[in-house]
Amino acid sequence: xxxxSLDPVTITYLDCAATNxxxxxxxxxxxxxxxxxxxxxxxxxxxxxxxxxxxxxxRDVVAAIxxxxxxxxxxxGGGTESDxxxxxxxxxxxxxxxxxxxxxxxxxxEVVELHGGVVVGVDHVGRVDLDxxxxxxxxxxxxxxxxxxxxxxxEVGTINDIEAVARIVRRHAPHALLHxxxxxxxxxLDLRDVTRHVDLMSLSAHKFGGxxxxxxxxxxxxxxxxxxxxxxxxxxxxxxxxxxxxxIVATAVALELTDAERVAEAVRLTPIRDRLVGxxxxxVDDCIETVPAEYKVxxxxxxxxxxxxxxxxxxxxxxxxxCASAASSCASGAMDPSHVLAAMxxxxxxAVGALRLTLGHETSDDHIDRAADVIVAAVAKLRR
Amino acid sequence: xxxxxxxxxxxxxxxxxxxxKEAGHDVVGVTMKLWGGESDxxxxxxxxVDDARRVAQQLDIDHLVFNxxxxxxxxxxxxxxxxHSQGITPNPCIECNRSIKFARLAERAxxxxxxxxxxGHHAIIGRTATGAYTxxxxxxxxxxxxxxVHMLDQAQLARTxxxxxxxxxxxxxxxxxxxGLRTATKPDSQDVCFITSTGGRATFLGxxxxxxxxxxxxxxxxxxxxxxxxxxVTVGQRKRLGLPGGGPKRYAIGVDVDAAVVTVGSETDLLxxxxxxxxxxxxxxxxxxxxxxxxxPADRVLVQTSAHGTxxxxxxxxxxxxxxxxxxxxxxxxxxxxxxxxxxLTDRLVLGGGIAR
Numbered sequence: 001x002x003x004x005s006l007d008p009v010t011i012t013y014l015d016c017a018a019t020n021x022x023x024x025x026x027x028x029x030x031x032x033x034x035x036x037x038x039x040x041x042x043x044x045x046x047x048x049x050x051x052x053x054x055x056x057x058x059r060d061v062v063a064a065i066x067x068x069x070x071x072x073x074x075x076x077g078g079g080t081e082s083d084x085x086x087x088x089x090x091x092x093x094x095x096x097x098x099x100x101x102x103x104x105x106x107x108x109x110e111v112v113e114l115h116g117g118v119v120v121g122v123d124h125v126g127r128v129d130l131d132x133x134x135x136x137x138x139x140x141x142x143x144x145x146x147x148x149x150x151x152x153x154x155e156v157g158t159i160n161d162i163e164a165v166a167r168i169v170r171r172h173a174p175h176a177l178l179h180x181x182x183x184x185x186x187x188x189l190d191l192r193d194v195t196r197h198v199d200l201m202s203l204s205a206h207k208f209g210g211x212x213x214x215x216x217x218x219x220x221x222x223x224x225x226x227x228x229x230x231x232x233x234x235x236x237x238x239x240x241x242x243x244x245x246x247x248i249v250a251t252a253v254a255l256e257l258t259d260a261e262r263v264a265e266a267v268r269l270t271p272i273r274d275r276l277v278g279x280x281x282x283x284v285d286d287c288i289e290t291v292p293a294e295y296k297v298x299x300x301x302x303x304x305x306x307x308x309x310x311x312x313x314x315x316x317x318x319x320x321x322x323c324a325s326a327a328s329s330c331a332s333g334a335m336d337p338s339h340v341l342a343a344m345x346x347x348x349x350x351a352v353g354a355l356r357l358t359l360g361h362e363t364s365d366d367h368i369d370r371a372a373d374v375i376v377a378a379v380a381k382l383r384r
Numbered sequence: 385x386x387x388x389x390x391x392x393x394x395x396x397x398x399x400x401x402x403x404x405k406e407a408g409h410d411v412v413g414v415t416m417k418l419w420g421g422e423s424d425x426x427x428x429x430x431x432x433v434d435d436a437r438r439v440a441q442q443l444d445i446d447h448l449v450f451n452x453x454x455x456x457x458x459x460x461x462x463x464x465x466x467x468h469s470q471g472i473t474p475n476p477c478i479e480c481n482r483s484i485k486f487a488r489l490a491e492r493a494x495x496x497x498x499x500x501x502x503x504g505h506h507a508i509i510g511r512t513a514t515g516a517y518t519x520x521x522x523x524x525x526x527x528x529x530x531x532x533v534h535m536l537d538q539a540q541l542a543r544t545x546x547x548x549x550x551x552x553x554x555x556x557x558x559x560x561x562x563x564g565l566r567t568a569t570k571p572d573s574q575d576v577c578f579i580t581s582t583g584g585r586a587t588f589l590g591x592x593x594x595x596x597x598x599x600x601x602x603x604x605x606x607x608x609x610x611x612x613x614x615x616x617v618t619v620g621q622r623k624r625l626g627l628p629g630g631g632p633k634r635y636a637i638g639v640d641v642d643a644a645v646v647t648v649g650s651e652t653d654l655l656x657x658x659x660x661x662x663x664x665x666x667x668x669x670x671x672x673x674x675x676x677x678x679x680x681p682a683d684r685v686l687v688q689t690s691a692h693g694t695x696x697x698x699x700x701x702x703x704x705x706x707x708x709x710x711x712x713x714x715x716x717x718x719x720x721x722x723x724x725x726x727x728x729l730t731d732r733l734v735l736g737g738g739i740a741r
Contacts, residue, residue: 309492311448311450311451311492312492312495312496315448315496316496336420336451336453337454381497382495
């Protein structure tokens, strides 16, 4: 069957790590600020105060869920901006070096490399190599400005032990800031368990059912980095630019719903995800689960098909209405070989056959059956 | 038919996609990411991909990007670099057509259920009375690209389309402008895609192979000067030979990379009566790996030795694995590695081609 429409009945969306559909309540919550309550929150009139209040209330909500003080929440223009601000801001503030893992999102990795930082390897499932991190910090600890370790990997879904990372950083680089890109963690982990160990944490609203173009950077316990965007002094001088009132309000609503449903969603989706991976690995020859379920979040399925190319597979899946992905996409839309899989030691010839299927709050049992049927048939077609 | 149209982001392939769609085909546009190196302005020539995608949107066809960077590096860039270190100057665009566009992309298209691959090349695919496919020169003589697609055989031609081959470039631009395609006035690409206009070939090769200085001598072996990189000297070259100005025009008439000696001489020293050609392919060949020199379709042919060079009459005879070209009148020496393409005596049909030795 060729699918030409975006009819939700015929589309099976399994790309939730790329973005999640906005939660209807979040859409409803932002609309008033696009229509009647459009005032600039920095204004001095009653109209402006309404917008300002909406932002401050949203900040309270976000702070409570991530486990920090409201004054520690900075709203930004997205996850990439939050990550950039953390790394660049820390390096600029102290002149020190940046350290991150080899599997970070490019929003961190590219910035660290751009500033001549140190990249630490990972193990075969994508967890930061704690021994290597220790060695790097033992050697360069005093000059390290920031260590950035993602809470959950965006490609393979692997969870890092941020508490263990924090112990190492505090011991060997007590002056360094610890940042965690928690963009992929918001749907699956209790963010309070990440926040308590770090100085800086990044979130992206659209990954948890909020709007695109809104991010959060948590700056905890007096941790300060230089602002990336300067001007009007909004967000307490941390991030200038007129606030995106509606987007911030919707972000808080989406995060609140995500947090409330988080445990139940993991319980609901784990068997669904396991069934999907199980079908693929049993019904398709030479289909390897990249990271065992025990190491990763409930919404992530990632497999490699030997002797296959993701680009070809994704074309056939797309034709049949299955929205999936391979590695991260570059700006042109071309698929570059995954730096994450390379860092994990997955051979390149296997990595080119990667398929990432990520589940979210709208994913159902039916989606999984349909996706598995289509994928099995598509692989057979490509291997004929 | 389901047609995969290779869209480079230029006007030719934009209009090719348009014509295919208007002809009722089920068209998907594909831009290949081939080179992520220095010469790109950003990630994967983002602006060209942007142009191709926007045109596809305007035509209401799907657009995909395929990353064939590894293949391009293996089959085009690395051989290009290796050849230079042996004093051979290949045409990378032809090698890209041979191993990427009409091989890698065509195989992908086949795998995905497409009936044909279309490109914006200015050449015409025709049929003979017996049903055989032919390659003819494009209708716009100034833009004819039959030279760079000469390696296609019958099996490939059966699954290839050149929708703009019968059009004039001006006509094609006005069609693109009429429906508001952003590529309508985009200049033709001129240079090898992986070599920057600022750094040029010297910078590109210099980053990849060690250059060796060479002695420049005359026909008697007397030393006249020196060049910094023997790998950058091509037979027929007149400039950058390390010779003082003034005096008679002198050309590189021989390049011995192993001995690091460049021999220079007068223009008449460049003239040759013969040319040896290897790696022969014939358009009428039934399959990719079948062509042999014995299968030549004609003795007397027109021979073209550069993309927009003038074809000259010659007699071709089998010589070992390749062919010997005996010019009717003396012609300038052809640098080893250049593609040599045979046309029929009416200068319309491509018969086949090979690589100058």
